[in-house]
Each structure stands twice: as C-alpha cells, then as structure tokens.
Amino acid sequence: MARLTRAQQQERTRAAVLAAARREFAEHGYAVAKIDRIAERAEMTRGAVYSNFPTKRALYLAVLADLVERSADEAGQADGTDGTDAIAGTAGIIGAAGQAPRPSPDSVAGSLGAFARVWLERLPLTGDSPADGHLRLRSLSGVLDDEPARTALAQTARLEALLLALALESYPPPGARRVRLAELVLTLLNGSAGLAETAPGFGDPFDVVRACDHLAGIDLADAWDPPHLPYVSPARPCDDPWTPPAEVSDRITGRRTGLGDDGVIAVLGAGRLSAAEEAVRGALPGDRVTVVVVTGDPAEIGRLVRLRVDDLTACLRRVFAPGAWPPLRLVLDDRALVATALGLPGVGDATEAAVRVRDGRIVARAEGRGAAHAAAAAGAPDATRRGGGEA
CATH class of the missing domain: 3.40.30.10 (Glutaredoxin)
Structure with missing residues (x-):
C-alpha cells in the first residue's frame, strides 16, 4: 500500500476531526460540546484537534461550512450537475426527492418565492434533536459573543443582501436598486429560522414562501445615495x-x-x-x-x-x-x-x-x-x- 503524503494525511485527520465534531455538536450542542470528547471520538489527542482547529468556535464554524458544502454537493447530484462543481450549473430549484428541477423563475416575485423555498430547506425535520436541529439551521446562537465576530456577521449580512439584490436586479425595470428588498427578505427568513430554533413548530414555512413572493410588490423607495x-x-x-x-x-x-x-x-x-x-x-x-x-x-x-x-x-x-x-x-x-x-x-x-x-x-x-x-x-x-x- 502506498504511503500517504503529508497533505493527504492532514486532510484525512481534518476529515476525521470534522466527523467527530459533527456528532458531538449534534448530540450536545455548541455550549456543552467538549474538545476532549471530540478527540476521543476521532481517536486522536486533544493536541491533534487543536493543531487543525485552534478553538472550539473555529471547529464549530468549520463543521457548519462542511455541512453547507455537502448540501450543495447533494443538490448538484439530485439535479444531475457535477458534484465537484457543487451546483454551479443549475438554473432551477429542487423540489421533493426525485422531482425534476423547476424552470428558472421569470420575475422578481417568482424568484423570491423560489429563493425562500430553497433557503427554508434547512428547517429541522420532525424527530431532530434540538442540537441536531441547530446544525441544520446553521445556528450561530451563543457562538458569536464578542464584538469583532458580531461586527463581521453584520457586515457579511450586508454582503449577502447585496448578492441577492444584484440577482434580483437582473429583472426589469433596468436600474432599479433592490438591496432593501433583499434585506427585508433575508430578515424574514432568518427570523423564521430563529423561531424554528427557539419555538419549534411555530408558523408555516409555506406561508413564509408566499410572503416573500408578495414582498416584491412593496415600494421601498430604494435609492443609492451614500452621503460620504x-x-x-x-x-x-x-x-x-x-x-x-x-x-x-x-x-x-x-x-x-x-x-x-x-x-x-x-x-x-x-x-x-x-x-x-x-x-x-x-x-x-x-x-x-x-x-x-x-x-x-x-x-x-x-x-x-x-x-x-x-x-x-x-x-x-x-x-x-x-x-x-x-x-x-x-x-x-x-x-x-x-x-x-x-x-x-x-x-x-x-x-x-x-x-x-x-x-x-x-x-x-x-x-x-x-x-x-x-x-x-x-x-x-x-x-x-x-x-x-x-x-
């Protein structure tokens, strides 16, 4: 058997730590999870875990990022795109398992409803434990407890809204800024995720999808005029x-x-x-x-x-x-x-x-x-x- 290169060994170690950490966070949640238990699950030393992830928060964020990547790969495989390119070639959204991708939406309202439907796939499933539900939700509750991290999250949310808005601005009329609309939609979706975490079963996701669809008709008087x-x-x-x-x-x-x-x-x-x-x-x-x-x-x-x-x-x-x-x-x-x-x-x-x-x-x-x-x-x-x- 050929010996693994150093890079291959490091990747194998990292994958083992991520798998062990995911089980630990799914069973105990972020606050109660222990690095010692993660090391034991991965059959490694505590030092080996910290050599790959310097803090528990860094490890938790890496677990969530890995879940996002896996979800993208699964979506790409479900609609026939190349899993190595995630879902970059997809022009539709995935419905229930086995269904063909829907046609690409042809309006702002249709796009917002479709976006909400895809985004809400992360809501916990019946039977999920609270800790496992937190992972599905990509929950950051109790994780970002310092000012630099909270500032970075706030600024990243602004970037997320810009990206969604630029996609929405591909629809007529030309020149219409839709950043405030994107911020409103993301506020509604993130609020739904927060309630799913703290009050499981509250609200109907299909109502949220319809609400996002109708938000396209709100006049937010959105203009680009930074005073500085x-x-x-x-x-x-x-x-x-x-x-x-x-x-x-x-x-x-x-x-x-x-x-x-x-x-x-x-x-x-x-x-x-x-x-x-x-x-x-x-x-x-x-x-x-x-x-x-x-x-x-x-x-x-x-x-x-x-x-x-x-x-x-x-x-x-x-x-x-x-x-x-x-x-x-x-x-x-x-x-x-x-x-x-x-x-x-x-x-x-x-x-x-x-x-x-x-x-x-x-x-x-x-x-x-x-x-x-x-x-x-x-x-x-x-x-x-x-x-x-x-x-």
Missing part, C-alpha cells in the same frame, strides 16, 4: 505592474478564475464588507468587478464569512440562471495572496483598499473609506461620477 461619497478623495494615478496570483476560487460561481481582466479590484476586510456596493455601483460598463475579502482571523472570522457566503450563493445558484448571477467575482483571500500581490501588506478586518487595472497594469490606487468608489470612478471621464440607480 462626495467627500471621498480621488484615487491616485499610477503605473504599477500587476501579476495576479494563480487562479482563485470565485465563491459566486463556485469555479476557479483568474484576475487579469480590466476593471476594479476592491480588497475589503471582514469589518468593511458593506463597501462592496460602492465598487459595483461605481463601475463602468464592461468593467470586471472583483471583491476580495480579507481578515486578520482566518480561523474564526474567515470561516464565518465563508460559511455565510457559501450558504447564500448555493441558494442563488439553485434559483437564478447563470446570466442572472451577481455581476461580480467574490474571492475569500484567507492567506492574503491577492492583497500581497497588490502591494497591500498587513491587511485586516478594517482594510478598505481598491485598484483599477487596465491592460495588465495597475493604473489607480485608493485606500480608506470610499476606496472602492474612488478606484471605480478613476476610469470615468468625470472623476466625480457616481454610479447606481433608483427604483
């Missing part, structure tokens, strides 16, 4: 070489991609993710917009962002046809490879920087609040131009 943008300093012109790292994973499509296109690259810390919209709204027609997420705490904050983003984008891919996916790339840069290539050392959760790339060169740079907008505006004839539209 007129005061943002222009990006600095430059002519720097741009050698992007090897292909990275785009979390929206689930596929590998390069970063050599012309356009805007915004590097945002986990505490500044709401600035992603500034890059999107300020971009010129034809620009390739890339949002690169960095953090000073990959083990916990990085896993939290990955969990939430992958969960949301998996739902989007099951509802929206590829042409309606959010028109940007989203890269989770845990090792700061992209940031380093851009000459941004020492990035962390408060980072906000952006560049404009043209013909393989970096032609403009900006840092600080409004950097993404400044880099986007650097390509316009009028540097004070502001992007976006109104409903």
